[in-house]
Amino acid sequence: MPEPSWKISQIRQQIAIIDGKEAPNLVIKNARYLHGVYKQWIQGNIWIDKDRIIYAGSKMPPNTAATEIVDAEGQTIVPGYIEPHVHPFQLYNPQSFADYAAQLGTTTFLSDNLMLFLAIKNKKAFTILDQLKQLPFSFYWWARFDSQTELENEHDLFTTKAINDWLERTDVMLGGELTGWPRLLAGDDQMLYWLKLAKAHGKKIEAHLPGASERTLARMKLFGADGDHESMTIEEVENRILHGYAVTLRHSSIRPDLPILLKDIVEKKLNIFDHLMMTTDGATPSFHRDGVMDKCIQVALDAGVAPIDAYQMASYNVARYYNMSNLHGLIATGRYATLNFLENEFNPVPVSVLSKGVWLKRDNKKAFTLPSIDWSAMGTLDLKFDLSDDDFQFSMPFGIQLVNDVITKPYSVSVHTNEGKLHTDHDECYLMLVDKNGKWRVNTLLKGFATHLQGFASSYSSTGDIILIGKNTKDMLIAFNEMKKMKGGIVIVENGRVLESLPLSIGGGLSTEPVEVLIEQELALKKALQERGYHLGDAIYTLLFLQSTHLPYIRITQRGIFDVMKKTVLFPSVMR
Numbered sequence: 102m103p104e105p106s107w108k109i110s111q112i113r114q115q116i117a118i119i120d121g122k123e124a125p126n127l128v129i130k131n132a133r134y135l136h137g138v139y140k141q142w143i144q145g146n147i148w149i150d151k152d153r154i155i156y157a158g159s160k161m162p163p164n165t166a167a168t169e170i171v172d173a174e175g176q177t178i179v180p181g182y183i184e185p186h187v188h189p190f191q192l193y194n195p196q197s198f199a200d201y202a203a204q205l206g207t208t209t210f211l212s213d214n215l216m217l218f219l220a221i222k223n224k225k226a227f228t229i230l231d232q233l234k235q236l237p238f239s240f241y242w243w244a245r246f247d248s249q250t251e252l253e254n255e256h257d258l259f260t261t262k263a264i265n266d267w268l269e270r271t272d273v274m275l276g277g278e279l280t281g282w283p284r285l286l287a288g289d290d291q292m293l294y295w296l297k298l299a300k301a302h303g304k305k306i307e308a309h310l311p312g313a314s315e316r317t318l319a320r321m322k323l324f325g326a327d328g329d330h331e332s333m334t335i336e337e338v339e340n341r342i343l344h345g346y347a348v349t350l351r352h353s354s355i356r357p358d359l360p361i362l363l364k365d366i367v368e369k370k371l372n373i374f375d376h377l378m379m380t381t382d383g384a385t386p387s388f389h390r391d392g393v394m395d396k397c398i399q400v401a402l403d404a405g406v407a408p409i410d411a412y413q414m415a416s417y418n419v420a421r422y423y424n425m426s427n428l429h430g431l432i433a434t435g436r437y438a439t440l441n442f443l444e445n446e447f448n449p450v451p452v453s454v455l456s457k458g459v460w461l462k463r464d465n466k467k468a469f470t471l472p473s474i475d476w477s478a479m480g481t482l483d484l485k486f487d488l489s490d491d492d493f494q495f496s497m498p499f500g501i502q503l504v505n506d507v508i509t510k511p512y513s514v515s516v517h518t519n520e521g522k523l524h525t526d527h528d529e530c531y532l533m534l535v536d537k538n539g540k541w542r543v544n545t546l547l548k549g550f551a552t553h554l555q556g557f558a559s560s561y562s563s564t565g566d567i568i569l570i571g572k573n574t575k576d577m578l579i580a581f582n583e584m585k586k587m588k589g590g591i592v593i594v595e596n597g598r599v600l601e602s603l604p605l606s607i608g609g610g611l612s613t614e615p616v617e618v619l620i621e622q623e624l625a626l627k628k629a630l631q632e633r634g635y636h637l638g639d640a641i642y643t644l645l646f647l648q649s650t651h652l653p654y655i656r657i658t659q660r661g662i663f664d665v666m667k668k669t670v671l672f673p674s675v676m677r
């Protein structure tokens with residue numbers, strides 16, 4: 102349960118408001134609001150002082166001297182939306198994502214710690230968490246137990262001490278997501294110990310079980326998994342519910358499954374809405390043009406879900422599951438004053454947003470820009486090495502073929518690779534993963550990414566190592582040099598000229614730009630790639646997951662080309 106932060110003196114003052122000795126800052130009167138436990142719209146007055154609901158019910162405060170009274174007649178009020186499964190590093194950063202999402206009513210986030218965990222020491226990461234805590238929204242975190250790739254130093258990084266540092270925090274709500282669960286089945290008791298440690302700290306365990314059989318679901322339940330967000334079909338939802346999983350339905354840029362899942366649940370008349378949550382699962386910026394959790398709620402309404410269920414799936418259900426309804430997800434006495442004001446319950450995009458007592462949006466206008474935080478703990482990407490012609494050796498019998506945006510398989514290379522150029526009449530490109538410290542590289546070919554892409558460089562990757570792709574080694578080198586000069590980012594080069602560049606100045610992986618700007622930058626990048634033969638949906642995810650061993654079948658990792666099923670390095674990385 103997250104720790105309420107009110108001091109003794111503040112609680113005394115809150116009691117004095119009930120007693121009429123002091124006045125609250127704000128009263129929302131004539132409110133028609135959602136009460137999550139009654140599951141009804143009720144009428145009443147909500148008294149607020151600073152960030153807390155002092156009282157919600159039929160009465161007005163005895164003392165309203167110096168109280169702002171807002172008449173909410175005609176409006177409908179719901180709890181601020183909660184996004185339970187955020188990967189806050191898809192070009193945006195946690196602050197910029199929250200600033201954008203808040204305008205659409207999403208003000209509480211449960212966020213992946215992976216990027217921070219891999220990039221910097223816990224002490225530094227916690228300075229970022231602590232800064233985010235000062236802002237008028239709520240950021241909670243997960244604690245990962247595995248890197249979802251093959252790191253050179255996985256065991257030095259994922260230690261009991263390092264994981265426990267996270268689990269001890271009251272703003273960490275869960276262990277996982279558990280992408281490395283096959284290790285549990287293979288007998289890894291170290292990982293099982295971490296699950297038990299998380300439980301001992303009162304945290305939930307979020308699994309990651311795409312396509313799991315009933316046998317796997319049962320075994321993972323026995324290991325301690327509580328929830329899963331990977332259902333792609335109604336049968337998968339039903340199986341998870343059967344075995345007592347908390348189910349989060351997903352609507353993301355790579356898996357926009359929510360409409361069909363909800364339609365099937367409604368058609369089958371499954372009475373399970375009190376036990377469902379929804380997520381956008383780290384969708385890339387342009388997916389959020391039409392919303393964050395408001396978009397999920399709209400999808401639910403469109404699928405015929407009753408409005409109260411639709412809102413609860415993005416608020417009270419999440420708060421109750423994570424044992425935080427003492428503060429979130431319920432409009433009732435003692436909770437955070439985090440409310441969305443709607444025209445009516447059929448339009449989840451709020452007219453006004455109050456978050457921890459601060460108006461972030463009022464009457465359809467942005468009322469507050471979340472201040473940016475100090476990202477210096479993440480450092481800047483300062484590559485201290487150069488690449489030379491010697492690095493561009495590509496003589497591999499097989500390469501990596503993209504089956505879709507994120508699934509890969511091995512294929513036999515049949516083209517000449519040693520001339521520094523590849524023909525544009527096929528979709529094979531050179532691919533290199535280079536250590537951000539310049540110590541090693543892995544060279545292979547990538548099929549299915551593009552036909553006409555000459556040079557491409559990205560410091561955006563799972564581990565912060567550098568990905569180079571292209572048909573022309575000279576342009577790949579120029580793209581690398583440009584990315585290095587920018588101190589991180591994504592660059593496309595053609596005939597020696599930079600065509601597109603997207604700077605990622607926070608540690609080489611995150612942008613400082615607002616999400617609105619990032620949407621435009623991502624679309625421009627995607628368009629340039631599409632014009633050069635990229636025919637898949639989500640290029641940013643293709644980059645992010647090239648190293649990810651939680652997906653089949655073959656990956657480029659720090660240790661070399663990796664066979665996911667056999668768990669072996671097929672070709673080791675080469676020292677430079």
Ligand SMILES: Nc1ncnc2[nH]cnc12
Pocket residue numbers: 188249280382383
């Ligand atoms: N496992 C994962 N890691 C990073 N980003 C993701 N987005 C969706 N799933 C993810």
